[in-house]
């Protein structure tokens with residue numbers, strides 16, 4: 529039995545994915561652009577076993593229950609169909625992603641699973657095919673197959689909704705700081721939050737149109753040298769995404785008091801001349817975009833003001849196979 533281990537890094541969206549056009553195929557309502565992070569990743573080992581009578585799933589050393597394993601089985605069913613095999617598999621995954629920072633490990637987890645499972649099943653998928661497979665596990669996982677900066681195309685069907693790396697001016701030297709807050713907020717999952725927004729928020733159609741245009745503007749901006757233009761688009765995309773939830777019915781928000789306090793802190797730091805912009809996902813935590821030249825000063829000021837450990841992330845690598853045995 530071939531055991532294949534893959535490592536994939538998580539990513540933070542610069543232009544957010546928020547809302548599905550098709551929840552079966554996980555097709556997004558808009559394109560999105562992200563930065564893969566070098567500090568946080570998932571390692572997943574998949575072993576197909578002809579003698580196994582069901583899939584098994586161990587996460588961070590703990591055997592997972594039926595519900596969690598079913599999510600993996602649904603994903604492995606896609607791989608089995610592609611590989612024309614009926615064998616069940618043993619899946620072992622370790623997340624090196626602090627959930628307290630509001631970093632969704634589902635992106636790195638399904639990207640690592642897509643690469644490990646397809647390889648263990650004897651498939652030799654292209655990068656683009658891997659992004660489409662990862663997308664079936666979690667939309668943002670499509671963006672963790674490639675390192676660096678990535679666009680996930682909205683597309684209109686399974687074949688056209690793939691992710692690919694985008695060219696970035698190397699002199700931009702972007703860095704993303706993750707604020708690892710101690711307490712963990714009960715978070716409405718991205719999947720649930722975006723479903724409610726799509727179904728009930730009158731702001732959603734405007735969001736989808738604006739985010740589609742912003743994704744293409746971001747790809748152009750990343751080839752340039754205007755950090756302020758990039759940062760302003762990043763902060764605006766996050767705030768526009770969160771604005772849609774305030775108009776959902778019933779309204780909801782991921783913001784907590786410390787979210788707004790941190791957002792204000794970042795804007796105050798910017799007003800004093802630091803190159804810093806904020807972004808938020810489906811949780812209360814704030815991530816901060818800056819440049820390599822300013823990162824140590826920004827990290828010190830954020831850590832002092834927030835009294836929280838800050839992780840500095842540079843652009844991360846492609847997902848890769850790290851062991852086959």
Ligand SMILES: O=C(O)C[C@@](O)(CF)CCOP(=O)(O)OP(=O)(O)O
Pocket residue numbers: 540541543544545546554560632634665666667668669718719808809810
């Ligand atoms: O990452 C972004 O673009 C923005 C978000 O993180 C939210 F802020 C969405 C991530 O959604 P995901 O977890 O991929 O949902 P799934 O497709 O239902 O699994």
